[in-house]
Amino acid sequence: MKIFSKEQIYEGDKLTTERQNISSTDLMERAGTQIFNWINLRLQGAQVPIHVFCGIGNNGGDGLVLSRHLILEGYNVITYIVNYSDKRSKDFLINYERVKNVTKHWPVLLNDADEFPNINPDDIIVDAVFGIGLNRPVADWVKKLFVHFRNSKAFTLSIDIPSGLKTDSPTTDENSVVWASYTLSFASPKLVFFLPNTAKFTSNWEVLDIGLDSRFLSETNTDFNLIGKYEAIPIYIPREKFSHKGQFGHSLIIGGSYGKIGAAILASRAALSVGAGLVTAFVPKCGYNAIQSSFPEAMVITDDFDDHITNINFDLKPTAIAFGVGVGTNHETKTAFENFLKTNKAPLVIDADGINILAANKNLLKLLPANTILTPHPKELERLIGTWTDDFDKLEKAKTFSKENKIILIIKGANTITVLEDKCYINTSGNPGLSTAGSGDVLTGIITGLLSQGYNPLSASVFGVYLHGKSADIAVEDYGYQSLIASHVIEYLGAAYMDLFKQPEQQEKEKN
Structure with a gap:
């Protein structure tokens, strides 16, 4: 799934109105109607109080369309105008008049903190205050309104993006952003839904189709792409009936030291379990018996x-x-690694202490084959690219590092991001159970095993990260977060492969 930038979304709106010969007001009507349909499907007419807070721009206009449909359907809705400016957008004003025409209770104008309504925990808040175009500091009294939302403990539904959250810059004041229970995002999710410092502002999200121009959606290239099951399926390379192990490559895992042979075992097992035809572990002598006895x-x-x-x-x-x-x-290991790099031509994955050696000896980077894959955890990443001020700065530095050194960088985290020059692939599989010793070793083995089978480095990275997370998602149903260990991820790789081709109804049946 593509993740469009703010500028691309504006362009998509413009092209849609031109190519479909509709007005921006018509497009706003579509958006607000889709939000209403989403709510109506779930509430089925339930008379829970719904508080719709509208700003005075186009996001507020979406909220007004929603309010009008809720009123016409007989819901218990109260509409508020968060009057933070004297300026109003054209489409906001059109829909403001439309709301007034369908109810005797006109929207309530809010001008300061003394006018905040009482909101109960069982009520619903719809946040339509600010959209992606926010370009001003949030007024102090509006911040207090957002805190009021949070303190109410009511379910909070944000339209397109939690108000106050920007798509392309960090958040420095948590009180200036709505903490949404759910966000309904137009056209695509927003990048900030997946970054460590901003993901917390929406617990869940969903994309609504508002009928943007199909050519725009298909032809527009994005710097960020979201990887889920349906993006992983086309990467998968099926096997032929008469295939044999010689066709699926030979993975060599170089690793281990006294007391850490388990890391080499985990990576070797993962490489074979993901489909490599042959696996050899290169370890110090102390690892020989351990590997031969535990992994025949x-x-x-x-x-x-x-x-x-x-x-x-x-x-x-x-x-x-x-x-x-x-x-x-x-x-001696550092010297051996440098000598190895001087002659190696095979595709390469570097993890853990290999990354630490590179970080301490940056001149070794020029010895890496093109598209070498590095899989750092946050501290290892910092040693490679330097410190960063925020998530956006981190991504820019990672892109620069990738371009300058012609490598693929896998930034491990809750939403692991694969970086190749200016392109970033954000993974959606995985869970907190992966926060356990050895899970990174398993990922290294998985990617190496895919490379061995003929996947190109980018595909091996993106697909490997997905399979790693999906295996953990399936395993966690049996083990829970706390009891999941790295070996379980290897054991469930087969299930992760099989899941690629399960239909949604089959998955639902198995859950029940």
Whole structure:
């Protein structure tokens, strides 16, 4: 799913009115009607008090369309105008008059904090105060209104975006933003729904189709794309009946050190479980017995040294290589890694201490093959790209780092983001159960295993992140967040693959 920028949404609105020969008022009517349909489907005429708070711009106009339909349908609705400015948009004024024509109770004008209505926890708040075009500081009394919403504990539904939240810049004052229970977003979700510092302002979101021009939707390229099941399906490469292991590549996992051999085991198991034809683990001698006894499907090569890797030397031709899981940052290991990079031509995934070695020796970055995949957690990312002031600054620095070094950067988090130059792919699978030791090692193995099968580096990254999260989503139904461990994610990879082709009705049946 595409995530359109603010400017692209404005362009989409303009093209829609031109190509469909409708007015902006007509498009607003569509938007407000879709919101009404969403609410009406769920309330079915229930007489719960609905407080619709409208600003004086186009977002407020959407709210007024909604209010009019709610009134005509007989709902218990009270409409308020949040009068933060003397300016009104044309479409707001048109719909203000339309609301007045269908009720004897005209909208209530709010001018300051002394006029706030009483709102009970069982009421519903509709937030239509500010939209994506907010370009002014939020007035102090309006901030108090937003705090009033939150203190009421009422269900709060925001139209398009929680009021006060900007699409392209950080939020410095939490009281200046509505904390929405649910947001109905037009055309596409907003980037801020997925960033660590701003996702908290809407607990849930849904996209409403308001009939924007189909050519605009299909032809417009976006810098950010949302990856879910239906974006993952086209990436999947099916297998033929007469295929054999030689067709699915050979993954080499270089990792482990004394006390951290488990990381190499997890990555190796994940690579094989995701479909690599062969997997070899390259570990220090201390890992030989552990891997041979716990993971018989793997082959093992050992370093000459017992505790850590000192010399990366092998006589096989791997299809893809992973380096760094549990490897440590011993001086000899760093030297071995540098020597390895000078001769390696195979596709490469680097994680954990491999990233730490790169961060401490930036000159090694020029030795990486094009489209090498790096999978840092937040602190490792900071060591690579430097500190950032906010989520937007972080993304810009990640893009720059990707372009300058010709690498793919996977920013791990609740919504893991894969960065390739100016393009970002935001993952939607996964859950808090992945906050556990070894889950990153599993992700490294999954991506390496996909590379081995012939997936290109970007597809392996995006698909691997999705499968990793989806496996955890299925596993957590059996284990819960607290008891989920990295091995469970590997065990449920098959279920994640199978889920790709389950129809919605089949999934619902299995849940029941």
